[in-house]
Amino acid sequence: MFNINNFLHSNSLSPALEWKGYPKYNFIGGHNDNESIPVKSLKESIDNVILKEGKTLAKYGLESGPQGYLPLRSFIADQLKNSASIRCSEEEILIVSGSLQALDLVNQTFLKKDDTVIIEEENYGGTISRLNKLGVKMIGVPLEQDGMNITELERTLQNLEIKGIKPRYIYTIPTIQNPTGTIMSIQKRKALITLSKKYNVPIFEDDCYADLIFEKERPPAIKSFDDDGYVVYCGSFSKSIAPALRVGYLVADWPVLSRILPHKTDAGTGSLEQMTLAEFCKNNFNAHIKTLRAELKNKSNAMCNAIDKYFGSSADYIKPDGGIFIWINMPKNVDTSRLYDLALKQGVAINPGSDWSINENGRHKIRLCFGNPSALEIDEGIKLLAQICQKEFGVPVQIANL
Numbered sequence: 001m002f003n004i005n006n007f008l009h010s011n012s013l014s015p016a017l018e019w020k021g022y023p024k025y026n027f028i029g030g031h032n033d034n035e036s037i038p039v040k041s042l043k044e045s046i047d048n049v050i051l052k053e054g055k056t057l058a059k060y061g062l063e064s065g066p067q068g069y070l071p072l073r074s075f076i077a078d079q080l081k082n083s084a085s086i087r088c089s090e091e092e093i094l095i096v097s098g099s100l101q102a103l104d105l106v107n108q109t110f111l112k113k114d115d116t117v118i119i120e121e122e123n124y125g126g127t128i129s130r131l132n133k134l135g136v137k138m139i140g141v142p143l144e145q146d147g148m149n150i151t152e153l154e155r156t157l158q159n160l161e162i163k164g165i166k167p168r169y170i171y172t173i174p175t176i177q178n179p180t181g182t183i184m185s186i187q188k189r190k191a192l193i194t195l196s197k198k199y200n201v202p203i204f205e206d207d208c209y210a211d212l213i214f215e216k217e218r219p220p221a222i223k224s225f226d227d228d229g230y231v232v233y234c235g236s237f238s239k240s241i242a243p244a245l246r247v248g249y250l251v252a253d254w255p256v257l258s259r260i261l262p263h264k265t266d267a268g269t270g271s272l273e274q275m276t277l278a279e280f281c282k283n284n285f286n287a288h289i290k291t292l293r294a295e296l297k298n299k300s301n302a303m304c305n306a307i308d309k310y311f312g313s314s315a316d317y318i319k320p321d322g323g324i325f326i327w328i329n330m331p332k333n334v335d336t337s338r339l340y341d342l343a344l345k346q347g348v349a350i351n352p353g354s355d356w357s358i359n360e361n362g363r364h365k366i367r368l369c370f371g372n373p374s375a376l377e378i379d380e381g382i383k384l385l386a387q388i389c390q391k392e393f394g395v396p397v398q399i400a401n402l
């Protein structure tokens, strides 16, 4: 009897589940706000650019080569200079298919099984799962409201040095850290560069939420303090415009980028998306992110109001300064992995903290994303979540509001 499974090489990945649509109350995933997608301007941009340059689609890499559409790289270089104080040229930018591909490319270039990396101990689930899959050891550094605990980072670097272990990189999400929402102070950004130089360890700076700070000023990127090629930087249009476009970028000095580029074996990121983005961004990007931030701030307020209304003081969190998620501390008896299962059965999707943390504390935390659901869905979904928490875990909730 023929069994295709006998031909698949065995590895630890479990089969994907069939997609059955999104849950009714979907508080997971980096989805953006539907109404904030600039549909009309994107349409005009496609129309313009396809008429002007559509024939260049005949060639892999258009007329721009393997690093991506040159006008888009020029926009990114200008934008990074103006908003993050990064000085880089188009030649130091590689357009990738979302920053997830940036993570994969950097990991393929820097890591092999049993290597060690340093990361913020509460971290993006996609980073943790990738590093686990590669068999790479993660050492966690605790986070404070203004970013990584620098004393602990230095202690970690010292301990590793004593053991003769050279970490392959320090990975950080300094601006609207995922999942904690913290923004690293300028002082810590500089301290990170100093430590990176002192211990000779590169930094991988993942800055995909930096365009989404609601009101505070965007700090200069860590890369802006680096003149010696210690920092590999990545960004994305997923959060600032739309995740389904799948366009992100890597910034690194050519000696590093030239080693990363051979790992990008997909013959280039979708060119129509790149062309459309370049055309759209040159006149619209800054105005667009201004309106998007205001909308996301409204959604964040809606989520915070709903949490306060239904959970009261049982859910402990810090109001986000930007981004699309809230990191919430639940009472200690709430096993949030179990809560995840129970809530999903009732159509409420949440991220259990254990997927977003490499320490034990994650067990009682949840991450809730507010970018995509409407204010009404947020209210109804959080109410349902509070009912489940009360029934299953005895969490004291605001009964009068349920």
Ligand SMILES: Cc1ncc(COP(=O)(O)O)c(C=O)c1O
Pocket: 029, 030, 097, 098, 099, 100, 101, 124, 126, 173, 178, 206, 208, 235, 236, 237, 238, 243, 247, 248
């Ligand atoms: C910290 C971080 N890095 C990378 C990504 C990947 O985003 P994309 O591939 O859509 O750019 C995400 C998505 O949520 C993220 O939170």
